[in-house]
Amino acid sequence: MSPHIAVITDSTACLPEQLAAQWGISVVQVQLHVGDQTDDEHRFDRARLIELMRAGTPVTTSPPDSGAFFWAYQEAASSGASAIVSVHISGRMSETVQRAREAAQQVRIPVHVLDSGTTGMSLGFAAISAARVAAAGGQLGRVIDAAERRFRTSTELIYVDSLEWLRRGGRIGAAQAMLGTALSIKPLLTVRDGEVAPVARVAGTKRALAKLVELAVTTAGEGKVDVAVTRFGAEDREVEIGAALKRRLPHLADSMMVEASTIIGAHVGPGAVGITLSPAA
Structure with missing residues (x-):
């Protein structure tokens, strides 16, 4: 061989x-802890996990x-x-x-x-x-x-319905400063210097998702780019975002829609949507 x-x-x-x-x-x-159950993350049913999270069941993660x-x-x-x-x-x-x-x-x-x-x-x-x-x-x-x-060279852009999940999981990073804002204000985040960081705060889900697309288009610029749209129980938001990106990115090399790992989902919470922009190799 x-x-x-x-x-x-x-x-x-x-x-x-x-x-x-x-x-x-x-x-x-990576390991996921849901209530008193601990296992490899891929062994957990995604829909059931989202139900449990919304019901207040403690969810934590470990390497x-x-x-x-x-x-x-x-x-x-x-x-x-x-x-x-x-x-x-x-x-x-x-x-x-x-x-x-x-x-x-x-x-x-x-x-x-x-x-x-x-x-x-x-x-x-x-x-x-x-x-x-x-x-x-x-x-x-x-x-x-x-x-x-x-x-x-890749960029993560993330919409979350609430920062509460990141706060609970201790992964909130520089986005800590956005805690305490009104429920109608939706945070847009990125990963900077190895941790979650704020990008913008926008009033209302619809406007926030539109802003997410605008940020993605600006970030992509004129070069060839690969794009992944990631969801965690996002209720078809990712479909609209993916379609908008295909219309507005003339140099889109490859695109895909993926499910967020349940580990990431445990931290960003139900309804989260992410866009990854990666200059094509």
Whole structure:
């Protein structure tokens, strides 16, 4: 079996299973705690989770155990990988990257753990770009560069119905300053310097979503861009947003609609919608 570079990420990357399988990306599951139940996040039913969240059931998250990374790395090595590029959610949001580094020290092949400084499909696009270069036979340095280029140039724009979920989960970051605003004021957020940060506050959901699209169009500029629209129980808001972006982005290279990981959903809350803009490779 010829050696290759394996690419591994975590479930906050929001990668659809089919896409991860297509590019041979292994996904280590972050842990979700719902009431007294704890398990890998993909084992929870999304619709039921949203019901429980709205009913006030405590929902928290935790990083994978280092053992989960160890076995993912071991499997890659057993499959003939000569090295591993492991790219993960911002270390300022989660200890996931630290657990990955702990496991990397116990593996017989080189493991390069990258802190993406972001999450969501900004992380997902980085993993895909790395995997594409690896599949084409690219050397380790090129695989790492492909991932880093993507997560450094990608932008997350996020609409949430309420900041309460981020506050409860301790992931509110610089958006803390927006707490206490009227219920009719809807926050628009981004990820900056590895944590959630405010972009704007807009009166009313309809205006806020329109502003989200405007921000995306401005951010995209005139270059070729890949776009992912992510939802968490958003009630078809993402369909309208996706259609608007296709109309208004003349250099749209690739677009997709994805479900937010339940881990991200636990922090942004029901009704959240995100737009990821990533300059095309």
